[in-house]
Amino acid sequence: MTPRRQRMVGTGLVMAGVALAAVLALRAFQENLMFFYSPTDVIAGSAAEGTRFRLGGLVIDGSLRRETGSMEVRFDVTDTENTMTVVYAGVLPDLFREGQGVIANGYLQADGSFRADEVLAKHDEEYMPPEVARMLEERGHPVGSGTAAIEK
Amino acid sequence: MWTWFHKLGSPPHLYRLAGKLAPWLLWIAIVLIAVGTYGGLVLAPPDYQQGDGFRIIYVHAPSAWMSMSIYTVMATASAIGLIWRMKLAFAVAAASAPVGASFTFLALVTGAIWGQPMWGTWWVWDARLTSELILLFVYFGYMGLRAAFSEVQKADRASAVLAIVGVVNLPIIHYSVVWWNTLHQVSTVTKLDNPSISMDMLWPLLVMIVGFNLFYIAILATRVRSEVLGRERNARWVGEALDDLLPENRVTA
Amino acid sequence: MTEFLEMGGYAKYVWSAFGLTLVVLVANIVVAQQQFRSVRTRLAQRWANQQQSPDL
Numbered sequence: 001m002t003p004r005r006q007r008m009v010g011t012g013l014v015m016a017g018v019a020l021a022a023v024l025a026l027r028a029f030q031e032n033l034m035f036f037y038s039p040t041d042v043i044a045g046s047a048a049e050g051t052r053f054r055l056g057g058l059v060i061d062g063s064l065r066r067e068t069g070s071m072e073v074r075f076d077v078t079d080t081e082n083t084m085t086v087v088y089a090g091v092l093p094d095l096f097r098e099g100q101g102v103i104a105n106g107y108l109q110a111d112g113s114f115r116a117d118e119v120l121a122k123h124d125e126e127y128m129p130p131e132v133a134r135m136l137e138e139r140g141h142p143v144g145s146g147t148a149a150i151e152k
Numbered sequence: 153m154w155t156w157f158h159k160l161g162s163p164p165h166l167y168r169l170a171g172k173l174a175p176w177l178l179w180i181a182i183v184l185i186a187v188g189t190y191g192g193l194v195l196a197p198p199d200y201q202q203g204d205g206f207r208i209i210y211v212h213a214p215s216a217w218m219s220m221s222i223y224t225v226m227a228t229a230s231a232i233g234l235i236w237r238m239k240l241a242f243a244v245a246a247a248s249a250p251v252g253a254s255f256t257f258l259a260l261v262t263g264a265i266w267g268q269p270m271w272g273t274w275w276v277w278d279a280r281l282t283s284e285l286i287l288l289f290v291y292f293g294y295m296g297l298r299a300a301f302s303e304v305q306k307a308d309r310a311s312a313v314l315a316i317v318g319v320v321n322l323p324i325i326h327y328s329v330v331w332w333n334t335l336h337q338v339s340t341v342t343k344l345d346n347p348s349i350s351m352d353m354l355w356p357l358l359v360m361i362v363g364f365n366l367f368y369i370a371i372l373a374t375r376v377r378s379e380v381l382g383r384e385r386n387a388r389w390v391g392e393a394l395d396d397l398l399p400e401n402r403v404t405a
Numbered sequence: 406m407t408e409f410l411e412m413g414g415y416a417k418y419v420w421s422a423f424g425l426t427l428v429v430l431v432a433n434i435v436v437a438q439q440q441f442r443s444v445r446t447r448l449a450q451r452w453a454n455q456q457q458s459p460d461l
Binding site: 203212394 | 409412413414415418421429430432433434436438440441444445446448449451452453456
Protein backbone atom coordinates (compact mmCIF):
# COMPACT_ATOMS: atom_id res chain seq x y z
CA MET A 1 0.00 0.00 0.00
CA THR A 2 1.43 3.36 -0.96
CA PRO A 3 1.51 6.02 1.78
CA ARG A 4 -1.08 8.03 -0.12
CA ARG A 5 -3.44 5.06 -0.27
CA GLN A 6 -2.86 4.51 3.41
CA ARG A 7 -3.84 8.09 4.19
CA MET A 8 -6.90 7.75 1.96
CA VAL A 9 -8.04 4.61 3.79
CA GLY A 10 -7.23 6.23 7.14
CA THR A 11 -9.38 9.27 6.32
CA GLY A 12 -12.16 6.98 5.15
CA LEU A 13 -12.01 4.94 8.36
CA VAL A 14 -12.12 8.06 10.54
CA MET A 15 -15.22 9.28 8.67
CA ALA A 16 -16.91 5.87 8.89
CA GLY A 17 -16.16 5.66 12.61
CA VAL A 18 -17.51 9.11 13.32
CA ALA A 19 -20.62 8.44 11.22
CA LEU A 20 -21.27 5.20 13.10
CA ALA A 21 -20.80 6.91 16.46
CA ALA A 22 -23.19 9.67 15.38
CA VAL A 23 -25.86 7.20 14.26
CA LEU A 24 -25.65 5.31 17.56
CA ALA A 25 -25.71 8.49 19.63
CA LEU A 26 -28.68 9.91 17.70
CA ARG A 27 -30.59 6.64 18.06
CA ALA A 28 -29.96 6.69 21.79
CA PHE A 29 -31.23 10.26 22.09
CA GLN A 30 -34.04 9.82 19.56
CA GLU A 31 -36.70 10.61 22.17
CA ASN A 32 -34.98 13.76 23.38
CA LEU A 33 -34.52 15.04 19.84
CA MET A 34 -38.26 15.08 19.32
CA PHE A 35 -39.27 18.66 19.82
CA PHE A 36 -42.92 17.85 20.44
CA TYR A 37 -45.39 15.00 20.91
CA SER A 38 -48.63 14.53 19.00
CA PRO A 39 -51.93 13.92 20.84
CA THR A 40 -51.65 10.26 19.82
CA ASP A 41 -48.18 10.03 21.46
CA VAL A 42 -49.64 11.55 24.62
CA ILE A 43 -52.60 9.19 24.73
CA ALA A 44 -50.21 6.27 24.13
CA GLY A 45 -48.45 7.36 27.32
CA SER A 46 -45.25 8.90 25.94
CA ALA A 47 -45.68 11.84 28.27
CA ALA A 48 -46.55 11.46 31.94
CA GLU A 49 -49.16 13.57 33.70
CA GLY A 50 -47.69 16.54 35.54
CA THR A 51 -44.34 16.55 33.69
CA ARG A 52 -43.63 19.27 31.19
CA PHE A 53 -43.55 18.52 27.48
CA ARG A 54 -44.53 20.07 24.17
CA LEU A 55 -47.69 19.16 22.35
CA GLY A 56 -47.87 19.66 18.59
CA GLY A 57 -50.76 19.47 16.16
CA LEU A 58 -53.25 21.33 14.03
CA VAL A 59 -55.71 23.76 15.54
CA ILE A 60 -59.17 22.50 14.64
CA ASP A 61 -61.26 24.99 12.65
CA GLY A 62 -63.76 26.78 14.82
CA SER A 63 -62.41 25.38 18.07
CA LEU A 64 -60.88 28.64 19.38
CA ARG A 65 -62.86 29.97 22.35
CA ARG A 66 -62.07 33.00 24.48
CA GLU A 67 -63.17 33.02 28.09
CA THR A 68 -65.04 36.23 28.73
CA GLY A 69 -63.34 38.54 31.21
CA SER A 70 -59.95 36.85 31.07
CA MET A 71 -56.98 36.43 28.75
CA GLU A 72 -57.56 32.72 28.65
CA VAL A 73 -58.17 30.93 25.34
CA ARG A 74 -59.02 27.30 24.63
CA PHE A 75 -58.55 25.46 21.39
CA ASP A 76 -58.45 21.86 20.22
CA VAL A 77 -55.33 20.39 18.69
CA THR A 78 -55.41 17.30 16.51
CA ASP A 79 -53.03 15.04 14.62
CA THR A 80 -56.06 13.85 12.59
CA GLU A 81 -56.32 10.73 14.80
CA ASN A 82 -56.67 12.09 18.32
CA THR A 83 -57.56 15.47 19.73
CA MET A 84 -56.63 17.36 22.88
CA THR A 85 -57.83 20.65 24.34
CA VAL A 86 -55.21 23.31 25.08
CA VAL A 87 -55.79 26.05 27.68
CA TYR A 88 -53.57 29.09 27.32
CA ALA A 89 -53.37 32.60 28.74
CA GLY A 90 -51.02 34.88 26.81
CA VAL A 91 -50.15 36.39 23.48
CA LEU A 92 -50.58 34.17 20.44
CA PRO A 93 -47.96 34.43 17.63
CA ASP A 94 -48.81 36.11 14.31
CA LEU A 95 -49.10 32.84 12.47
CA PHE A 96 -51.54 31.31 14.95
CA ARG A 97 -54.60 30.43 12.88
CA GLU A 98 -57.29 27.84 13.05
CA GLY A 99 -56.23 25.05 10.72
CA GLN A 100 -52.54 25.83 11.24
CA GLY A 101 -49.91 23.87 13.11
CA VAL A 102 -48.99 24.89 16.66
CA ILE A 103 -46.64 23.67 19.36
CA ALA A 104 -47.72 24.27 22.95
CA ASN A 105 -45.38 23.98 25.91
CA GLY A 106 -46.92 22.94 29.22
CA TYR A 107 -48.34 20.00 31.13
CA LEU A 108 -51.34 17.71 31.31
CA GLN A 109 -54.03 18.61 33.82
CA ALA A 110 -56.12 16.16 35.77
CA ASP A 111 -59.16 16.78 33.53
CA GLY A 112 -57.19 15.65 30.46
CA SER A 113 -56.70 19.12 29.02
CA PHE A 114 -53.26 20.59 28.34
CA ARG A 115 -52.25 23.74 30.24
CA ALA A 116 -49.82 25.71 28.07
CA ASP A 117 -47.65 28.63 29.14
CA GLU A 118 -46.17 29.08 25.66
CA VAL A 119 -47.72 28.60 22.24
CA LEU A 120 -45.54 28.62 19.10
CA ALA A 121 -46.86 28.64 15.55
CA LYS A 122 -45.43 26.07 13.19
CA HIS A 123 -45.63 27.02 9.54
CA ASP A 124 -45.17 24.86 6.49
CA GLU A 125 -42.59 25.30 3.75
CA GLU A 126 -45.04 26.68 1.18
CA TYR A 127 -44.88 30.29 0.11
CA MET A 128 -47.31 31.87 -2.35
CA PRO A 129 -48.98 35.19 -3.05
CA PRO A 130 -52.47 35.70 -1.55
CA GLU A 131 -54.10 35.62 -5.00
CA VAL A 132 -52.64 32.21 -5.75
CA ALA A 133 -53.80 30.90 -2.39
CA ARG A 134 -57.33 32.22 -3.08
CA MET A 135 -57.32 30.66 -6.55
CA LEU A 136 -56.24 27.27 -5.19
CA GLU A 137 -58.87 27.53 -2.50
CA GLU A 138 -61.58 28.17 -5.13
CA ARG A 139 -60.47 25.18 -7.14
CA GLY A 140 -60.91 23.02 -4.10
CA HIS A 141 -57.30 22.61 -3.04
CA PRO A 142 -57.11 23.46 0.64
CA VAL A 143 -54.03 25.59 1.38
CA GLY A 144 -52.40 26.63 4.60
CA SER A 145 -53.81 23.63 6.36
CA GLY A 146 -50.37 23.07 7.75
CA THR A 147 -50.81 19.31 7.41
CA ALA A 148 -47.50 19.10 5.59
CA ALA A 149 -45.88 20.64 8.62
CA ILE A 150 -47.30 18.16 11.08
CA GLU A 151 -47.62 14.90 9.22
CA LYS A 152 -44.23 13.44 8.63
CA MET B 153 -6.70 20.52 -18.93
CA TRP B 154 -3.96 18.87 -16.89
CA THR B 155 -1.48 21.67 -17.48
CA TRP B 156 -4.16 24.07 -16.34
CA PHE B 157 -4.71 21.97 -13.24
CA HIS B 158 -0.99 21.87 -12.53
CA LYS B 159 -0.70 25.60 -12.96
CA LEU B 160 -3.50 26.02 -10.43
CA GLY B 161 -1.44 23.91 -8.08
CA SER B 162 1.51 26.26 -8.38
CA PRO B 163 1.37 29.04 -5.77
CA PRO B 164 2.53 31.98 -7.96
CA HIS B 165 -0.02 31.09 -10.64
CA LEU B 166 -2.82 30.72 -8.15
CA TYR B 167 -1.78 34.00 -6.54
CA ARG B 168 -1.91 35.85 -9.84
CA LEU B 169 -5.09 34.14 -11.08
CA ALA B 170 -6.92 34.84 -7.81
CA GLY B 171 -5.76 38.45 -7.97
CA LYS B 172 -7.19 38.85 -11.45
CA LEU B 173 -10.49 37.11 -10.73
CA ALA B 174 -11.29 38.51 -7.27
CA PRO B 175 -12.48 42.01 -8.29
CA TRP B 176 -14.60 40.63 -11.15
CA LEU B 177 -16.22 37.99 -8.99
CA LEU B 178 -16.88 40.53 -6.26
CA TRP B 179 -18.58 42.99 -8.63
CA ILE B 180 -20.74 40.31 -10.25
CA ALA B 181 -21.68 39.08 -6.77
CA ILE B 182 -22.59 42.60 -5.64
CA VAL B 183 -24.78 43.14 -8.72
CA LEU B 184 -26.54 39.78 -8.25
CA ILE B 185 -27.12 40.41 -4.54
CA ALA B 186 -28.48 43.89 -5.35
CA VAL B 187 -30.84 42.45 -8.00
CA GLY B 188 -31.91 39.64 -5.65
CA THR B 189 -32.55 42.11 -2.83
CA TYR B 190 -34.62 44.35 -5.09
CA GLY B 191 -36.54 41.34 -6.37
CA GLY B 192 -37.09 40.03 -2.87
CA LEU B 193 -38.08 43.29 -1.21
CA VAL B 194 -39.95 45.02 -4.02
CA LEU B 195 -40.96 42.70 -6.88
CA ALA B 196 -41.92 39.55 -5.01
CA PRO B 197 -45.52 39.56 -3.72
CA PRO B 198 -46.17 39.20 0.02
CA ASP B 199 -46.85 35.71 1.32
CA TYR B 200 -50.48 34.66 1.88
CA GLN B 201 -49.70 33.69 5.50
CA GLN B 202 -46.72 35.77 6.59
CA GLY B 203 -47.28 38.94 4.56
CA ASP B 204 -44.10 40.95 4.13
CA GLY B 205 -42.44 39.15 7.03
CA PHE B 206 -41.55 36.23 4.78
CA ARG B 207 -39.06 38.45 2.90
CA ILE B 208 -36.45 37.57 5.52
CA ILE B 209 -36.13 34.31 3.58
CA TYR B 210 -34.07 36.19 0.96
CA VAL B 211 -31.18 36.66 3.40
CA HIS B 212 -31.83 33.75 5.75
CA ALA B 213 -32.00 30.85 3.30
CA PRO B 214 -28.91 31.86 1.21
CA SER B 215 -26.88 32.35 4.43
CA ALA B 216 -27.94 28.95 5.74
CA TRP B 217 -27.13 27.42 2.35
CA MET B 218 -23.66 29.00 2.37
CA SER B 219 -22.97 27.92 5.95
CA MET B 220 -23.20 24.32 4.78
CA SER B 221 -21.68 24.56 1.29
CA ILE B 222 -18.62 26.46 2.60
CA TYR B 223 -18.18 23.75 5.20
CA THR B 224 -18.32 21.14 2.44
CA VAL B 225 -15.58 23.00 0.55
CA MET B 226 -13.52 23.32 3.75
CA ALA B 227 -13.78 19.62 4.61
CA THR B 228 -13.14 18.47 1.03
CA ALA B 229 -10.08 20.70 0.76
CA SER B 230 -8.88 19.40 4.13
CA ALA B 231 -9.21 15.78 2.96
CA ILE B 232 -7.39 16.56 -0.29
CA GLY B 233 -4.66 18.27 1.71
CA LEU B 234 -4.27 15.31 4.05
CA ILE B 235 -4.32 12.60 1.41
CA TRP B 236 -2.38 14.25 -1.42
CA ARG B 237 -0.26 16.52 0.80
CA MET B 238 -1.41 19.53 -1.18
CA LYS B 239 -0.47 22.73 0.62
CA LEU B 240 -2.79 24.87 -1.46
CA ALA B 241 -5.76 22.74 -0.46
CA PHE B 242 -4.99 23.53 3.18
CA ALA B 243 -4.77 27.21 2.24
CA VAL B 244 -8.27 27.02 0.73
CA ALA B 245 -9.63 25.30 3.84
CA ALA B 246 -8.04 27.82 6.19
CA ALA B 247 -9.27 30.75 4.10
CA SER B 248 -12.85 29.38 4.01
CA ALA B 249 -13.41 29.02 7.75
CA PRO B 250 -13.97 32.69 8.74
CA VAL B 251 -16.31 33.26 5.78
CA GLY B 252 -18.27 30.12 6.61
CA ALA B 253 -18.51 31.10 10.25
CA SER B 254 -19.83 34.55 9.33
CA PHE B 255 -22.59 33.05 7.15
CA THR B 256 -23.51 30.56 9.88
CA PHE B 257 -23.80 33.45 12.32
CA LEU B 258 -25.96 35.31 9.81
CA ALA B 259 -28.22 32.29 9.27
CA LEU B 260 -28.73 31.90 13.02
CA VAL B 261 -29.43 35.57 13.73
CA THR B 262 -31.70 36.22 10.73
CA GLY B 263 -33.51 33.00 11.64
CA ALA B 264 -34.07 34.30 15.16
CA ILE B 265 -35.31 37.63 13.78
CA TRP B 266 -37.74 35.72 11.56
CA GLY B 267 -38.81 33.31 14.28
CA GLN B 268 -39.80 35.97 16.79
CA PRO B 269 -42.86 37.34 14.94
CA MET B 270 -43.83 34.15 13.09
CA TRP B 271 -43.25 31.28 15.51
CA GLY B 272 -43.50 33.44 18.60
CA THR B 273 -39.96 32.80 19.81
CA TRP B 274 -36.39 33.86 19.00
CA TRP B 275 -34.92 30.49 19.76
CA VAL B 276 -35.88 26.92 20.58
CA TRP B 277 -33.62 23.93 21.10
CA ASP B 278 -35.08 21.89 18.28
CA ALA B 279 -32.87 19.61 16.18
CA ARG B 280 -32.48 22.04 13.25
CA LEU B 281 -31.55 25.13 15.25
CA THR B 282 -29.30 23.21 17.62
CA SER B 283 -27.36 21.43 14.86
CA GLU B 284 -26.83 24.74 13.03
CA LEU B 285 -25.49 26.26 16.27
CA ILE B 286 -23.13 23.28 16.59
CA LEU B 287 -21.90 24.07 13.05
CA LEU B 288 -20.95 27.57 14.23
CA PHE B 289 -19.01 26.05 17.13
CA VAL B 290 -17.24 23.62 14.79
CA TYR B 291 -16.12 26.61 12.69
CA PHE B 292 -14.90 28.35 15.86
CA GLY B 293 -13.15 25.16 16.96
CA TYR B 294 -11.45 24.89 13.58
CA MET B 295 -10.18 28.47 13.74
CA GLY B 296 -9.19 28.15 17.40
CA LEU B 297 -7.28 24.96 16.74
CA ARG B 298 -5.38 26.59 13.88
CA ALA B 299 -4.51 29.57 16.07
CA ALA B 300 -3.15 27.25 18.76
CA PHE B 301 -0.30 26.05 16.51
CA SER B 302 2.61 28.29 15.59
CA GLU B 303 3.72 25.94 12.84
CA VAL B 304 1.51 26.08 9.75
CA GLN B 305 1.95 22.42 8.80
CA LYS B 306 0.86 21.18 12.21
CA ALA B 307 -2.09 23.56 12.22
CA ASP B 308 -3.06 22.31 8.75
CA ARG B 309 -3.12 18.64 9.72
CA ALA B 310 -4.79 18.98 13.10
CA SER B 311 -7.49 21.32 11.85
CA ALA B 312 -8.06 19.13 8.77
CA VAL B 313 -8.93 16.17 11.00
CA LEU B 314 -11.40 18.33 12.91
CA ALA B 315 -12.96 19.57 9.66
CA ILE B 316 -13.39 16.01 8.39
CA VAL B 317 -14.88 14.78 11.65
CA GLY B 318 -17.31 17.72 11.63
CA VAL B 319 -18.76 16.64 8.28
CA VAL B 320 -21.03 14.28 10.19
CA ASN B 321 -23.01 17.34 11.29
CA LEU B 322 -23.98 18.33 7.71
CA PRO B 323 -26.50 15.52 7.00
CA ILE B 324 -27.83 16.00 10.53
CA ILE B 325 -28.56 19.68 9.81
CA HIS B 326 -30.07 18.92 6.44
CA TYR B 327 -32.29 16.01 7.46
CA SER B 328 -33.07 17.16 11.02
CA VAL B 329 -36.41 18.54 9.88
CA VAL B 330 -37.32 15.18 8.33
CA TRP B 331 -35.96 12.80 10.94
CA TRP B 332 -37.37 14.51 14.00
CA ASN B 333 -40.28 16.70 15.00
CA THR B 334 -38.91 20.22 14.85
CA LEU B 335 -40.33 23.71 15.02
CA HIS B 336 -38.47 24.54 11.82
CA GLN B 337 -40.35 23.60 8.67
CA VAL B 338 -38.93 21.31 6.00
CA SER B 339 -36.88 22.64 3.11
CA THR B 340 -38.57 24.78 0.46
CA VAL B 341 -36.09 25.00 -2.37
CA THR B 342 -34.11 21.76 -2.42
CA LYS B 343 -37.03 20.02 -4.09
CA LEU B 344 -35.96 21.73 -7.31
CA ASP B 345 -38.34 19.74 -9.52
CA ASN B 346 -41.28 20.94 -7.47
CA PRO B 347 -40.35 23.79 -5.11
CA SER B 348 -43.03 24.81 -2.62
CA ILE B 349 -42.80 28.45 -3.58
CA SER B 350 -44.33 30.35 -6.47
CA MET B 351 -42.07 31.43 -9.34
CA ASP B 352 -42.24 35.19 -8.70
CA MET B 353 -41.03 34.53 -5.16
CA LEU B 354 -38.46 31.91 -6.15
CA TRP B 355 -36.32 33.72 -8.70
CA PRO B 356 -34.96 36.43 -6.37
CA LEU B 357 -34.07 33.64 -3.94
CA LEU B 358 -32.11 31.76 -6.59
CA VAL B 359 -30.37 34.99 -7.70
CA MET B 360 -29.41 35.63 -4.08
CA ILE B 361 -28.01 32.11 -3.68
CA VAL B 362 -25.87 32.46 -6.82
CA GLY B 363 -24.76 35.92 -5.66
CA PHE B 364 -23.79 34.63 -2.21
CA ASN B 365 -21.80 31.79 -3.80
CA LEU B 366 -19.86 34.18 -6.03
CA PHE B 367 -19.35 36.48 -3.06
CA TYR B 368 -17.79 33.60 -1.13
CA ILE B 369 -15.48 32.71 -4.03
CA ALA B 370 -14.40 36.37 -4.33
CA ILE B 371 -13.58 36.63 -0.60
CA LEU B 372 -11.94 33.20 -0.77
CA ALA B 373 -9.71 34.41 -3.63
CA THR B 374 -8.43 37.37 -1.59
CA ARG B 375 -7.99 35.29 1.56
CA VAL B 376 -6.18 32.52 -0.33
CA ARG B 377 -3.76 35.15 -1.67
CA SER B 378 -2.89 36.20 1.89
CA GLU B 379 -2.52 32.55 2.93
CA VAL B 380 -0.27 31.71 -0.04
CA LEU B 381 1.96 34.74 0.54
CA GLY B 382 2.42 33.84 4.20
CA ARG B 383 3.13 30.19 3.47
CA GLU B 384 5.61 30.90 0.67
CA ARG B 385 7.24 33.89 2.29
CA ASN B 386 10.77 32.72 1.45
CA ALA B 387 10.10 31.88 -2.20
CA ARG B 388 11.69 34.07 -4.85
CA TRP B 389 8.35 34.77 -6.56
CA VAL B 390 7.01 36.38 -3.40
CA GLY B 391 9.81 38.93 -3.58
CA GLU B 392 8.79 39.66 -7.16
CA ALA B 393 5.12 39.83 -6.24
CA LEU B 394 5.93 42.44 -3.61
CA ASP B 395 8.10 44.47 -5.97
CA ASP B 396 5.85 47.53 -5.83
CA LEU B 397 6.23 47.72 -2.04
CA LEU B 398 9.99 47.22 -1.85
CA PRO B 399 12.36 50.20 -1.56
CA GLU B 400 14.27 51.35 -4.63
CA ASN B 401 17.66 50.19 -3.35
CA ARG B 402 16.56 46.60 -3.87
CA VAL B 403 17.00 46.96 -7.62
CA THR B 404 20.57 48.34 -7.31
CA ALA B 405 21.63 45.88 -4.61
CA MET C 406 -42.81 54.64 -0.17
CA THR C 407 -43.76 54.69 3.52
CA GLU C 408 -45.87 51.63 2.84
CA PHE C 409 -42.78 49.92 1.47
CA LEU C 410 -40.72 50.91 4.49
CA GLU C 411 -43.38 49.66 6.87
CA MET C 412 -43.17 46.15 5.42
CA GLY C 413 -46.72 45.36 6.44
CA GLY C 414 -45.89 45.87 10.10
CA TYR C 415 -42.77 43.72 10.00
CA ALA C 416 -40.43 46.69 9.41
CA LYS C 417 -38.14 46.13 12.39
CA TYR C 418 -37.70 42.44 11.61
CA VAL C 419 -37.20 42.70 7.84
CA TRP C 420 -34.92 45.74 7.96
CA SER C 421 -32.80 44.47 10.83
CA ALA C 422 -32.30 41.13 9.02
CA PHE C 423 -31.30 42.84 5.76
CA GLY C 424 -29.21 45.46 7.58
CA LEU C 425 -27.29 42.83 9.51
CA THR C 426 -26.66 40.91 6.28
CA LEU C 427 -25.24 44.04 4.69
CA VAL C 428 -22.96 44.61 7.69
CA VAL C 429 -21.65 41.03 7.62
CA LEU C 430 -21.03 41.11 3.85
CA VAL C 431 -19.20 44.45 4.00
CA ALA C 432 -17.18 43.24 7.01
CA ASN C 433 -16.12 40.18 5.01
CA ILE C 434 -14.80 42.40 2.20
CA VAL C 435 -13.03 44.86 4.52
CA VAL C 436 -11.41 42.21 6.73
CA ALA C 437 -10.18 40.12 3.79
CA GLN C 438 -8.66 43.13 2.00
CA GLN C 439 -7.09 44.59 5.13
CA GLN C 440 -5.56 41.23 5.97
CA PHE C 441 -4.15 40.98 2.44
CA ARG C 442 -2.64 44.45 2.65
CA SER C 443 -1.08 43.87 6.06
CA VAL C 444 0.44 40.53 4.94
CA ARG C 445 1.95 42.26 1.93
CA THR C 446 3.49 45.15 3.90
CA ARG C 447 4.81 42.78 6.56
CA LEU C 448 6.45 40.48 4.02
CA ALA C 449 7.81 43.40 1.99
CA GLN C 450 9.53 44.71 5.11
CA ARG C 451 10.99 41.27 5.69
CA TRP C 452 12.32 41.14 2.14
CA ALA C 453 13.79 44.61 2.42
CA ASN C 454 15.63 43.64 5.61
CA GLN C 455 17.00 40.52 3.97
CA GLN C 456 18.30 42.61 1.08
CA GLN C 457 20.17 44.90 3.42
CA SER C 458 21.83 42.08 5.36
CA PRO C 459 22.02 39.08 3.06
CA ASP C 460 24.23 37.11 5.47
CA LEU C 461 21.49 36.73 8.05
